[in-house]
Structures are given as structure tokens and as C-alpha cells.
Amino acid sequence: MGKYLAITGGVGGAKLALGLAKILSPEEVLFVVNTGDDFEHLGLTICPDIDTLTYTLADLNNTELGWGRRGETWSCLDTLGELGGENWFRLGDRDLALHLHRTQRLKQGATLSDATREITQYLGIQHTIVPMCDQPVRTIVHAESGPLAFQHYFVRDRCAPRVTGFHFEGVEKATLPLALTGWLKTCTGVLICPSNPFVSVDTVLAVPGMRQALDRLPVVAVSPIVGGIAIKGPTAKMMEELKVPATAAQVAAHYGDLLDGFVLDNQDAALHNTLPVQTVVTQTVMQSLQDRIDLARTSIHFLDQLTAR
Amino acid sequence: MGKYLAITGGVGGAKLALGLAKILSPEEVLFVVNTGDDFEHLGLTICPDIDTLTYTLADLNNTELGWGRRGETWSCLDTLGELGGENWFRLGDRDLALHLHRTQRLKQGATLSDATREITQYLGIQHTIVPMCDQPVRTIVHAESGPLAFQHYFVRDRCAPRVTGFHFEGVEKATLPLALTGWLKTCTGVLICPSNPFVSVDTVLAVPGMRQALDRLPVVAVSPIVGGIAIKGPTAKMMEELKVPATAAQVAAHYGDLLDGFVLDNQDAALHNTLPVQTVVTQTVMQSLQDRIDLARTSIHFLDQLTAR
Numbered sequence: 001m002g003k004y005l006a007i008t009g010g011v012g013g014a015k016l017a018l019g020l021a022k023i024l025s026p027e028e029v030l031f032v033v034n035t036g037d038d039f040e041h042l043g044l045t046i047c048p049d050i051d052t053l054t055y056t057l058a059d060l061n062n063t064e065l066g067w068g069r070r071g072e073t074w075s076c077l078d079t080l081g082e083l084g085g086e087n088w089f090r091l092g093d094r095d096l097a098l099h100l101h102r103t104q105r106l107k108q109g110a111t112l113s114d115a116t117r118e119i120t121q122y123l124g125i126q127h128t129i130v131p132m133c134d135q136p137v138r139t140i141v142h143a144e145s146g147p148l149a150f151q152h153y154f155v156r157d158r159c160a161p162r163v164t165g166f167h168f169e170g171v172e173k174a175t176l177p178l179a180l181t182g183w184l185k186t187c188t189g190v191l192i193c194p195s196n197p198f199v200s201v202d203t204v205l206a207v208p209g210m211r212q213a214l215d216r217l218p219v220v221a222v223s224p225i226v227g228g229i230a231i232k233g234p235t236a237k238m239m240e241e242l243k244v245p246a247t248a249a250q251v252a253a254h255y256g257d258l259l260d261g262f263v264l265d266n267q268d269a270a271l272h273n274t275l276p277v278q279t280v281v282t283q284t285v286m287q288s289l290q291d292r293i294d295l296a297r298t299s300i301h302f303l304d305q306l307t308a309r
Numbered sequence: 310m311g312k313y314l315a316i317t318g319g320v321g322g323a324k325l326a327l328g329l330a331k332i333l334s335p336e337e338v339l340f341v342v343n344t345g346d347d348f349e350h351l352g353l354t355i356c357p358d359i360d361t362l363t364y365t366l367a368d369l370n371n372t373e374l375g376w377g378r379r380g381e382t383w384s385c386l387d388t389l390g391e392l393g394g395e396n397w398f399r400l401g402d403r404d405l406a407l408h409l410h411r412t413q414r415l416k417q418g419a420t421l422s423d424a425t426r427e428i429t430q431y432l433g434i435q436h437t438i439v440p441m442c443d444q445p446v447r448t449i450v451h452a453e454s455g456p457l458a459f460q461h462y463f464v465r466d467r468c469a470p471r472v473t474g475f476h477f478e479g480v481e482k483a484t485l486p487l488a489l490t491g492w493l494k495t496c497t498g499v500l501i502c503p504s505n506p507f508v509s510v511d512t513v514l515a516v517p518g519m520r521q522a523l524d525r526l527p528v529v530a531v532s533p534i535v536g537g538i539a540i541k542g543p544t545a546k547m548m549e550e551l552k553v554p555a556t557a558a559q560v561a562a563h564y565g566d567l568l569d570g571f572v573l574d575n576q577d578a579a580l581h582n583t584l585p586v587q588t589v590v591t592q593t594v595m596q597s598l599q600d601r602i603d604l605a606r607t608s609i610h611f612l613d614q615l616t617a618r
Contacts, residue, residue, distance in 0.1 A: 042409045043352055043416060075382040079406035084431045085413070093402040097388035100351045104394070107352060122393045 002028065002188045002304055005180075005217075009034045009200025010049040011067060012224055012232035013193030014056040015286045019296030020191070021057055022289075026127045030183045034195070035112065035131045036139035036168055036203035039151045041089055044099040045106055048151075049200065050116055050131060051098060058123040069094045088156045113177040130183075132204040133174035139199050140167040150199065159234040162241045166198055171206045176213075184213045189303040192221035194284060196235045197254050198242075211258070218306040220261040222284055222299055223248040227267035231285060249275060260306050263299050278306065311337065311497045311613055314489075314526075318343045318509025319358040320376060321533055321541035322502030323365040324595045328605030329500070330366055331598070335436045339492045343504070344421065344440045345448035345477055345512035348460045350398055351389075353408040354415055357460075358509065359425055359440060360407060367432040378403045397465045422486040439492075441513040442483035448508050449476040459508065468543040471550045475507055480515045485522075493522045498612040501530035503593060505544045506563050507551075520567070527615040529570040531593055531608055532557040536576035540594060558584060569615050572608050587615065 006029055008017050020029050031053060038047045055061040055069050062068045072092035081087040091099070098119060105115040111134040120129050141153040143161035153161060176184075195201050201221075205211050225248045230236040236246035244250045252262045252275050259277045265284040272281050280302045286292045315338055317326050329338050340362060347356045364370040364378050371377045381401035390396040400408070407428060414424040420443040429438050450462040452470035462470060485493075504510050510530075514520050534557045539545040545555035553559045557577045561568060561584050568586045574593040581590050589611045595601045 042413050044409075073382055073384040073402065075402035076385060076406045076409070079403040080410055082431065083406060083410045083428055085406065085410035093382065093384035093405075094388040096402075096405070097385045097392060097394065100353075100385070101389055101392045101394035104351050119392055122391065 002300070002307065003183075003186055004029045004300065004303065005183060005187050005190045006031050006193055007190065007195075007201055007204050008032070008049070008053060008193040009195030010037070010052040010233075013049075013195035013200065014053045014061075015292050016191075016193045016222060016295055016299070017053055018056050018289070019286070019292030019294070020300070021127050022293050023296050023300070029127065030180070031127060031129045032132055032180055032204060033129060034200045034203045035133065036137050036171075036199060037150050037154070038136065039138065039149060041151070042086060042091075043103070044096075045103045046089075046091075046099050046151075047102070047112070047116075047131070050112075050129060051095070053129055054098075054116075054120055054123065054125065057120070057125045057127060057129070060123065068092050089151060090155075111177070113179055117179075128179060130177050130179045132176075132180075132210070133171075133207050134177055135170060135174045137171045137174050137203065137207075138169040139203055140169055141199070142166065154234070159237060163238050164241070166202070168203050168206050171203070172208065174207045176207055176209050181209070181213075184217075187217060189300075189307050190214055190217050190219040191299055191303060192219065192255070194222040194224040194231065196224060196230075196233055196238070197251055198235070198238055201255075205258070214258060218260045218303055219255075219258055220263060220299060220303045220306065221251070221255055221259055222263040222295065223251050223265060223268065225251050226265040226285060247271075252277060261302055263295075263302065278302075311609070311616065312492075312495055313338045313609065313612065314492060314496050314499045315340050315502055316499065316504075316510055316513050317341070317358070317362060317502040318504030319346070319361040319542075322358075322504035322509065323362045323370075324601050325500075325502045325531060325604055325608070326362055327365050327598070328595070328601030328603070329609070330436050331602050332605050332609070338436065339489070339496075340436060340438045341441055341489055341513060342438060343509045343512045344442065345446050345480075345508060346459050346463070347445065348447065348458060350460070351395060351400075352412070353405075354412045355398075355400075355408050355460075356411070356421070356425075356440070359421075359438060360404070362438055363407075363425075363429055363432060363434065366429070366434045366436060366438070369432065377401050398460060399464075420486070422488055426488075437488060439486050439488045441485075441489075441519070442480075442516050443486055444479060444483045446480045446483050446512065446516075447478040448512060449478055450508070451475065463543075468546060472547050473550070475511070477512050477515050480512070481517065483516045485516055485518050490518070490522075493526075496526060498609075498616050499523055499526050499528040500608055500612060501528065501564070503531040503533040503540065505533060505539075505542055505547070506560055507544070507547055510564075514567070523567060527569045527612060528564075528567055529572060529608060529612045529615065530560070530564055530568055531572040531604065532560050532574065532577065534560050535574040535594060556580075561586060570611055572604075572611065587611075
């Protein structure tokens with residue numbers, strides 16, 4: 001039996017994570033999640049990627065919106081607008097409960113790992129979701145107009161500013177949570193989900209100790225770029241602004257030495273055997289649950305093959 | 310033209326306050342509100358009496374529940390329960406928006422007076438609502454079982470503990486807000502609304518400078534006890550536990566020298582001319598809006614007569 005670590009950001013990565021959770025037991029896979037998108041808003045600590053994964057694994061995610069919680073209501077946000085409050089970040093009433101509760105637990109001295117474990121257990125999730133660290137790390141997007149907190153870039157400004165780089169504020173003081181370092185000791189392979197390399201995966205890789213831990217393990221990434229476009233989010237736009245071609249090959253090049261294998265979509269089959277790492281070609285665009293399960297199975301099988309070699 | 314100060318707590322007092330707001334202009338009446346019931350919950354600063362008055366004057370109060378906001382939804386609270394969070398205090402989604410926004414404004418450095426003025430203006434309220442002070446004062450209910458924060462006594466424990474006394478934590482460091490001291494300079498009379506004398510009115514009177522300011526003004530109180538029962542809340546129960554008869558006469562005795570006049574309900578007409586202060590007998594039980602207006606008119610007329618003397 002393999003024991004896997006899956007690195008994920010929000011919506012894109014969570015799709016594959018759900019597939020992994022369907023085929024692997026909680027003893028076989030652990031999810032480590034980007035927290036660079038986290039932010040303080042209205043006095044609440046909001047962790048968009050942890051929450052997206054939580055809602056997805058709890059089968060509570062809002063498939064109509066593509067983010068947030070199913071069966072959501074918006075009374076609080078509507079009222080906040082009427083009061084002249086900040087309402088650019090779309091907080092649903094049910095979602096808000098999670099932020100209020102987590103913020104309260106953090107104030108009471110719980111770590112983010114503790115709070116995440118408690119919340120996921122309450123929602124009936126069997127698998128373990130671990131933040132990349134318990135210390136606050138905040139992604140700063142350097143844009144031509146100046147530096148922006150990630151959610152200001154992503155939500156408030158709708159990714160409009162042209163980016164020139166990224167900075168993960170506080171990451172040098174961050175440490176890997178105990179649940180993660182424990183898991184890494186016996187882990188047999190790492191899967192990087194199809195998340196944004198710059199602002200979802202690089203953040204996780206930047207936590208001191210992470211890169212070194214991964215260096216001695218087989219690592220497979222699933223390309224978040226398919227046929228030159230990002231399946232979800234601003235990855236392709238960012239690549240263009242950073243003056244690199246928005247291609248799957250460039251994503252593989254970005255991960256560099258870290259990678260042992262790369263999963264390409266059928267649309268990028270022409271890249272097969274052209275990259276400096278082993279590749280597998282399959283359908284990476286996940287629409288149905290079966291798509292998620294199939295991609296999870298193919299990726300884990302590929303990782304097992306690399307491990308065996 | 311008279312210029313009045315109305316002292317009020319929550320639901321009971323807010324009924325008369327609405328009547329006053331209907332017959333007096335914002336230049337003629339200012340509302341000063343008890344903040345001893347305020348508390349920190351889920352990281353939010355909640356001010357139940359200010360909010361009750363705000364919702365009442367904005368015609369947004371929930372008349373079905375008797376508290377909170379009209380058209381309320383409960384998604385956040387329901388979800389908080391599912392997450393194992395604290396849900397004993399019934400926070401509606403719309404109500405929550407006000408608490409989030411106010412807490413945010415306070416963190417940004419606004420005073421409670423500032424935040425209250427902003428919020429009431431956003432909700433279209435013309436009259437001024439002023440907290441009794443901008444500093445936190447917290448009513449502690451001394452019960453036979455030990456001291457209790459007010460909302461724990463009032464909401465969580467549903468007033469079940471037998472009370473032995475009260476303490477207003479922090480009141481010695483409190484100061485009257487500028488808007489209130491300014492108003493008091495030209496004020497011609499004070500009306501104490503039918504609120505709980507122990508935990509709604511005494512708190513306001515305990516703010517340093519308040520009692521002295523009132524000593525030189527005619528003061529009329531409307532009895533919150535009618536025919537030996539409290540129209541709203543635990544006033545009568547508290548009086549019994551404090552071993553004083555739950556009568557309107559005892560409320561007048563409690564206010565003592567402060568009072569120049571006392572408004573009795575028709576049911577207590579037998580007390581007319583038996584108290585050491587002037588009394589007027591009228592219908593004080595307010596069911597309709599007209600009841601509120603009539604009682605406001607009678608009380609202000611009574612106060613004007615005392616002032617003229």
C-alpha cells in the first residue's frame with residue numbers, strides 16, 4: 001500500500017482531491033493545503049483553500065457557483081451592504097459560521113491544524129486536511145500598480161492588475177505542522193494537484209523544510225494548464241504577464257527538479273516524451289465525479305510506477 | 310419647546326422611545342441607552358439595547374419574536390450548531406451583519422458613539438441614539454450560584470438563577486459621551502422609559518456625572534411594573550429575589566430622590582397620591598403604535614407641567 005501526500009490549492013485542486021478521497025483511505029492519503037490565500041476580513045480569519053477542500057470532501061460544495069457552500073443564503077452580506085459595510089468578499093451566511101467558529105477557536109489558542117481537524121470531523125470528513133503551516137503566511141501579489149494582498153487581487157480586483165511577481169509574507173518563520181512532518185516520514189509519493197503553481201503550490205513548497213522533504217520522494221504534478229488555457233483561475237493570465245508561454249511544458253519547467261512525473265491532458269498529447277520528466281497523457285479536465293476518480297487513479301498509478309523504479 | 314433626554318434599555322423602553330420619536334423631532338429628544346448588557350461573543354461586540362432601539366426606530370424590529378430584526382434568517386446560527394460552535398445566543402444572519410460591521414468599526418478606532426451614529430444614519434434614523442458611555446461596562450449579575458455575565462444570566466440561563474445583587478464592571482472609568490454632555494447642557498427634562506430599574510436604568514445612572522446632571526433636571530419615570538408584574542423581562546422576579554415587593558411603588562422608591570414624577574398604569578390607580586412624588590395615571594401597557602404615542606404624549610406633558618412649576 002502506498003502512502004501519499006496531495007498538495008492542493010482551492011477549486012481546481014479540490015476536484016482531484018475528491019477523486020483521491022474516493023479511491024484512497026484516510027490512512028493512504030493526506031491533503032496539505034495552501035494557506036497563502038488566507039486573510040483577515042471583518043475580524044474573521046478566512047482560509048479559502050482549506051474551506052473549499054473541506055466543503056468538497058464533505059459534499060457540501062456549491063456546484064452552481066463553483067465556490068462556497070451549497071444551499072447558501074446571503075442575508076448577512078446583503079445587510080452589510082445596507083449598513084455601508086465591506087461587502088466585496090462574497091461571504092454566505094453558512095460559510096460565515098465556519099469563519100466565526102474558526103476565528104473563535106484560534107483566539108482560544110487552537111492552532112489552524114487543530115481548528116481544521118475539529119471542523120472537518122464535525123462535517124463527517126474521514127480524511128485529514130492539514131494547512132501548510134499554522135503560522136500566518138500571506139501571499140502578496142506584486143502588480144504593476146503596486147503590491148496587493150492576495151484576496152484584494154483575486155476577488156476585489158478580479159485578477160485585473162498585471163502581475164510582476166509574488167511574495168509569501170511570513171513564510172520564512174513558518175514551520176510544517178506536526179501532522180504533516182509525521183506523515184512525511186512514511187510517505188511514499190507526492191501528488192501536486194492541478195492548482196495554480198505560483199500562488200497555490202509555490203506557497204506550500206516555500207514553507208521551510210517542505211522542499212527538502214519532497215526531494216527524497218517521487219513527485220508527480222497534474223498540469224493545471226490544458227491546451228494553453230487554465231482550467232480554473234488566473235494561471236494562464238499570470239504566465240503571460242510573467243512573460244512565459246502559458247503551456248503545460250512551462251508548468252513542468254517551473255517545478256523543475258522537484259518533478260519526477262507530469263500528467264498531461266489529451267489536448268497536450270504532442271508534449272508527451274518532449275519534457276525532461278516522465279509524462280502520462282490522460283483526460284485531466286474533470287467534469288463528472290467519475291472524471292475525478294479516473295484522474296486520481298491514473299495519477300496514483302503513475303506515481304506508483306515511478307516509486308517502483 | 311422642551312428638550313428631552315430619554316433613558317432606555319431594550320424592548321420595554323424602546324416601545325416608549327418609538328412613541329417619543331413619533332411626537333418629538335430629533336432636536337427635541339435624544340435617547341441614551343444602557344450598554345451594560347453589551348458583550349463579546351464569537352469575537353463580536355454585541356449591544357443588545359442599542360440594537361433593539363435602532364431596529365425599533367428604523368421600523369426593522371421583529372414584532373413576531375419581540376426581539377431582533379424583521380425578515381431574519383438563521384443560516385449562520387444553524388451552521389454554527391452543526392460545527393460544534395456556540396449557538397446559545399440567537400444571532401440572526403441580518404443581525405450578525407450589524408455586529409460584524411460595528412466590531413470592525415470599533416477595531417478601526419471608532420467610538421461606540423461613532424459606530425452607533427453611522428449605523429443609525431445608514432438605516433435612515435433621524436433621531437440620535439447615544440450609548441451611556443463609549444467605554445465597555447459589563448453588568449455582572451450576582452446570583453446565589455455565583456457571578457454571571459449579564460447575557461449568560463439573561464439568555465443562556467433564561468433568568469433562572471436567583472439574584473442577590475448587581476455590579477457594573479468598569480463603570481467607574483466610564484465617561485459620558487460628548488453628544489450626551491452637550492445635550493444635557495440645554496436639556497429641560499428627563500424621561501426614564503419603562504425599562505428594568507436594576508439592569509437597564511441603574512447602569513446609565515451609574516456612569517460618573519450622570520446622576521449629578523439629572524439632579525438639576527425634572528425627571529419622570531414610567532413604571533415598568535404594572536399590577537405587580539413586569540410587562541417585559543425579569544424585573545418582577547428580580548425584585549422578589551431581592552426581597553422587595555414587586556410593585557410600582559417600590560420602583561418609585563428605588564429611584565428615590567432622583568424622581569420628580571412617576572407614571573402609573575390604570576391598574577395601579579390605587580397608588581395615585583400615595584407616593585412621595587407626583588404621579589399621573591394612564592394606560593402604560595403599549596400594544597399598538599397609538600398606545601406608544603399616547604403614553605409618550607402623556608409622559609412629556611406631565612414632565613412639562615413639572616418643569617413649569
